[in-house]
Amino acid sequence: MTMLPEEPSAKKLGLVIDLDICVGCHACVVNCKEWNTGSEGAPLSDVNAYGAQQTGAWLNRIHTFEVKTDSTAQVVHFPKSCLHCTDAPCVTVCPTGASYKRVDDGIVLVNEDHCIGCGLCAWACPYGAREMDPVEQVMKKCTLCVDRIYNENLPEEDRVPACVRTCPTGARAFGDLGDPESDVSQLVRDRGGFDLMPEQETSPVNKYLPPREKRHLIASDRSQSESSTEQQSPDMNGFWGWVDTTLAKLG
Amino acid sequence: MRPAWSIIVFTSLSGLGLGLLFWFGLGFVAINDPIDVILFTVLGVMAVSVGLMSSLLHLGHPERAWRALSQWRSSWLSREGVCAVATILCTLIYSVVWYIDGERPSTLGLVVATLSLVTVWTTAMIYASLRTVLRWYHPLTPWVYLALSVCGGLLALNAWEQVIVGQSSLTEITTIGLVIAFAVKLIWWKRAGNQQSESTPETATGLGSLGQVDLLMSPHTEENWLQHEMGFVVARRHIHRLSQIAVALAFVLPLAALWSGVSWLIVLIPIIHFAGILIERWLFFAEAKHVVTLFYGERH
16 A cells, blocks of 8 residues: 555646745645644644643644845745655655555545554655644644545535635645646646755655746846936836936936 | 654664574574573564564554554565564574474574564665665665674674683674674765755755745744654764764774673673664764755755
8 A cells, every 4th residue: 555556646636836926824824724623534633732832733834934145035935735746755664554645636645543653754755744643643744635625515616725725815726737738737837836855856746836036136136226326217118217217307 | 863762772672683683593603502592582582572662662553563564565664574573483483493303493594594684674774765864865874784783693692602601702703793893884974974965945945046045934933743853953062972982882892892801791792882882873863864954944
């Protein structure tokens, strides 16, 4: 069971996360916890939740990074959850068969009844996608909300992972990344989606979209405007361009 | 990586026991009386079993441990379990046949010796197969485990002979064993420790093309399980001193004691060596860095 499917599944369900849009509100983190704590497996526990040194299992975390060049810096909010890798190292190391990758859609899951809580799968994962539940002592991970996406009892718009459904800015997209014509695959193509830590050779299914280039952050623009004494506004055409140049002439 | 005592004891004690069983399987052991066969078996099998039981303490659900014997096709941890059980069973049969017949079944002995080495190899591969921990992911790692195990077995064998026969004839070969094990470990320390990680915060986030990536805000205010398990940094500043102590206890002192000719010192050698191996194993974990820490502000 902990062998990976012989042929990678044609269908590869996953997420596309747009780092340009994410505002780091953590709504996806909270809704993920809310949905999955009442889901099929054991609840996602918290220990000492209102005291000092609280701990707990979460399946989705948002890191915030600063990306610096010599002259600029920008903040990037960075949601991180299981990437449902095609060559998932967490699956093959599992000694009991509790970890497995579904043949039909590529989702990586844990059978909690068979998990011995050895933690080796979390050691094998480069992304920190698996967390040991402090109360249940079994491994917890993103299920891609497998109990939502196929659930015909839910209205159709709810049949997406909880994090995707709740994101207020639309920074998360869900779909079949194995189908080159799907919306998510096109999004990845159009926006130059990339893999995390490709050198670990896990072939992640989830993709990340880079922040768009921000005009005011382009170093050459900035140095130009700083050196210019007249503080010209760049790219002003039409009526406002005419006003700009006329006012400048009036001195 | 967090050095958990359950795993440190597991790898070092079962390593020592398997080293003993390796020599035992080769028939390379002083036997005065048939009952010595049983005594020696108890020693070796006890060491391996106590080690294995210690590893169970590491589990969240030890009562399900039997399931870990099922995935030998893909998992080194599973292979380790299967090989350890097979080694213990074969050793028991081997020694019972030896005891009853009075004649050593050498073919079965060869099986015991081979299985012992294979088990040590599988233990090491649990760690050496993890690409996420660069220091472990090195072709020499299983050789270090193998050399230390065989060397530990030799030291114990030497002490055993001192007790049973009253003198040890293994001084030269034990010296060679110690020197080889030390050399392998030393080369590993240099080679595995000086590798340059391909993974950086830039590759981890994929944002390297935009500039240098530094953590601005952690996802949570308190340490989470990942950081507890894989972001171990306690006592890193003592690592140099601890390595020196490990080398002194595991190799230098045993060598000195070996040539001292003092019989009670020779009997003590395996214990001194084992103390050194415990520290060596502690360092094996404490010094290892996991790539997930790159998401938490570390740069390897």
